[in-house]
Every structure is written in structure tokens, then in C-alpha cells.
Amino acid sequence: MPRHWGQAALPLSSIFDERAAVMLNDRGTLMNLAFRMLGSTHDAEDVVQDAYARWYALSDDARRAIRSQIAWLVRVTSRICLDQLTSARARRERYVGDWLPEPLPGEARWASTARTQQGDPAERVTLDDSVSMGVLVMLESVTPAERVAFVLHDVFNLPHTEIADIVGRTPEACRQLAASARRHLQRDRRLAVNAQQHRSIVSAFKDACEHGDFDTLISLLDPQVSVRTDGGGKVRAALHPIAGSEKAARYFLGLRRKKFSQEITEESVNGRPGLATHADGEINGVMAIAVRDGRITDIWLIVNPDKLQVWKGSNR
Known part of the structure; x- marks a missing residue:
């Protein structure tokens, strides 16, 4: 799940392999990831469903060859989000008035599971700095690649070597993408009140x-x-x-x-x-x-x- 910015990054497989044994539902992690990428629960739902559909479309042998299911799903979800962000810019040009990210209440749960998994903490939205409206609005102003790199590295703790495979850039380029998004945020956070x-x-x-x-x-x-x-x-x-x-x-x-x-x-x-x-x-x-x-x-x-x-x- 999301972390505090500035902690050291660990390999993707290590992060999620440690959690796979105790997580009741990986879907909550993917939804938290996709929402930060897209700012919309409806779009996040569609992306996560698409990622799972691709997982189950694999042959049994292909799935057995994958070391970590959640790591694979995070990669696929991130790639779909990157594509979505690119096309979203054109869609939002046709939107009536300002397009703003979706506001979330403090006890929000992802819509499709609200009736069936009320007690599952993995289905609750994780609220932190990265999901504040100011951050989500700021992320609308950066490039899709910057947004993906920032969310994956600064929020979900992925190393730049893993992100490079997702966005199709070099690790150094991914480092620069995340740093560019981070600079936008830091200017606003300096004067924030308690x-x-x-x-x-x-x-x-x-x-x-x-x-x-x-x-x-x-x-x-x-x-x-x-x-x-x-x-x-x-x-x-x-x-x-x-x-x-x-x-x-x-x-x-x-x-x-x-x-x-x-x-x-x-x-x-x-x-x-x-x-x-x-x-x-x-x-x-x-x-x-x-x-x-x-x-x-x-x-x-x-x-x-x-x-x-x-x-x-x-x-x-």
C-alpha cells in the first residue's frame, strides 16, 4: 500500500511477495494504485478489471511461470493507466467546464465491493498526501509518464529499474520524470498548514x-x-x-x-x-x-x- 515519500525503494517482487501471504484481496492495492493514476474510481475500476481479465487470459503454464501475481498485475495495471492517461487528455478537452478528480470521503470503499466486503480493509481507500485533491490536481498538469513514474516510485515504493520496464524509458529517465513531478508538489507543500x-x-x-x-x-x-x-x-x-x-x-x-x-x-x-x-x-x-x-x-x-x-x- 502507499508509503511516506522519501523511503528507500525495494524491488517490486520483494514488496508484494512479502504481502501476498497476508493480503485478503490484491484488488484493493490495484484500485489504490489506479485511482492515484487516474483520479476517477470509475476509470480505476475499468482498468483493474482489464488487468485481471488479462491475467486470466494467460495459459495455466504462463501463470505458473510468473513468480508474483500481484507484481505482474501492478505492471499491467500501470501500463493500462499510462495508455488511459494519454487518451484522457483528448477526452477532457471535450468535457463541459473544468474536469476535477473525484472527491473521496474519509471512509470510502471501492464501489463494486462495498456491498460484499464491508469488513475487508484492503477494499478501503488509503488516504494520504498522494490522494489529496491538491496533489491529484497537480498530477493532471504533468505528463502521463511523469505521473506514472511519480506514483510508482514516491507512493508505491518501486525502484526506477522496475518503472523503466513499465513506461518504456531508461531508469535514469524515470528518475528524472519522478523528480519533475516531485518539484511541482514541493513548491505547494512548503507553505501547507497543519x-x-x-x-x-x-x-x-x-x-x-x-x-x-x-x-x-x-x-x-x-x-x-x-x-x-x-x-x-x-x-x-x-x-x-x-x-x-x-x-x-x-x-x-x-x-x-x-x-x-x-x-x-x-x-x-x-x-x-x-x-x-x-x-x-x-x-x-x-x-x-x-x-x-x-x-x-x-x-x-x-x-x-x-x-x-x-x-x-x-x-x-
Whole structure:
């Protein structure tokens, strides 16, 4: 499963051979990998199913010749994700408005097994830095090869020699790919606040929205704050980013006036303090919020109902 960045890498076969004897289901590992690659549970499901289909398409002799099933599946899953990332760029150019990664609640489980394996920890989304909305959004801006190299090395602990075989580059090239993605992340992480301060600022933002307190909103928002919304053409949303504290404050107060009866609750969103809006007892919007240097710098508002399915059955 994912690790803390900076630990030494081990050979892929060693990592997963040690775990194979105790893991109840390798699928959870593959789903956690694919989600970090693609930012979508639906796409991750498709990729993992494809990887398993390729495994079972092998002859019995071919499967017996493979030393580690999970290592083989990780390689195949990563290669399929690389192909998916390349084609996804063209698909997202046709997307209505901003495409944002899927928000995840703190107790999310992968959809296809939620009804049958509630007690299986391998089926739970592993929430860490690598699945925060800020990281997933940043990974959308790097090349597919950079994303794959970064996720495999910095999150899943694979050495560059193993990654080279997956992405079709030299180990040195893979090292550079991962380092390039890492530099993007490190610029943002330097000014990140601790979880308690993050939660306090999110709570104050919620209160200011509920009470229509424009001045407090301005004080909480960075002057260069960016607000991006994802409705996917299915729900009304801003088609372009909203930049600057005054515009952002007016936008959220305007939303509040239009939907006054909606409840706002504090939630864990991709492992960070965030907010959710409710209508008729159901979540219809999720806000992931980045706080740096004591102010809110980014808000990602997801209202596309296709990306909120996991919230309907989660235990928050």
C-alpha cells in the first residue's frame, strides 16, 4: 500500500511477495494504485478489471511461470493507466467546464465491493498526501509518464529499474520524470498548514458562508485564491476558474442566497478538512479546500453527480 515519500525503494517482487501471504484481496492495492493514476474510481475500476481479465487470459503454464501475481498485475495495471492517461487528455478537452478528480470521503470503499466486503480493509481507500485533491490536481498538469513514474516510485515504493520496464524509458529517465513531478508538489507543500489549523480555517469559512459575512470571507481567502467547479455539464457550475478573493467571496455568498435551505457540513475530503452541501438529505456538492500560509488558496467544488456516488453510501 502507499508509503511516506522519501523511503528507500525495494524491488517490486520483494514488496508484494512479502504481502501476498497476508493480503485478503490484491484488488484493493490495484484500485489504490489506479485511482492515484487516474483520479476517477470509475476509470480505476475499468482498468483493474482489464488487468485481471488479462491475467486470466494467460495459459495455466504462463501463470505458473510468473513468480508474483500481484507484481505482474501492478505492471499491467500501470501500463493500462499510462495508455488511459494519454487518451484522457483528448477526452477532457471535450468535457463541459473544468474536469476535477473525484472527491473521496474519509471512509470510502471501492464501489463494486462495498456491498460484499464491508469488513475487508484492503477494499478501503488509503488516504494520504498522494490522494489529496491538491496533489491529484497537480498530477493532471504533468505528463502521463511523469505521473506514472511519480506514483510508482514516491507512493508505491518501486525502484526506477522496475518503472523503466513499465513506461518504456531508461531508469535514469524515470528518475528524472519522478523528480519533475516531485518539484511541482514541493513548491505547494512548503507553505501547507497543519491539520488543526486547516480544520479551523475551513470551519470559519463555513460559518462566514452561512452568515453571509463578506468581510470575514475576504480575511480567510488568499488574495489570489482560485475556485474551480466541476458540474460535468449535468449540473450548473462555473465554466471557468474564479480568481481573486473578492470574486470568490461574492460567488459563494451568491450560491448561499440561491440555495439558502441547503445544509453545509464539515467533512473529510480526500483526507483533508473540507465541506459538503446537502439538499433533501443527500449530498449534492463537495468542496476540497487547500490552506497555505494561513489562508485558503484553492477551492475545488465538485457538483457533478457522477463523481459523488461514493458519498451516498459512505459512513461519515
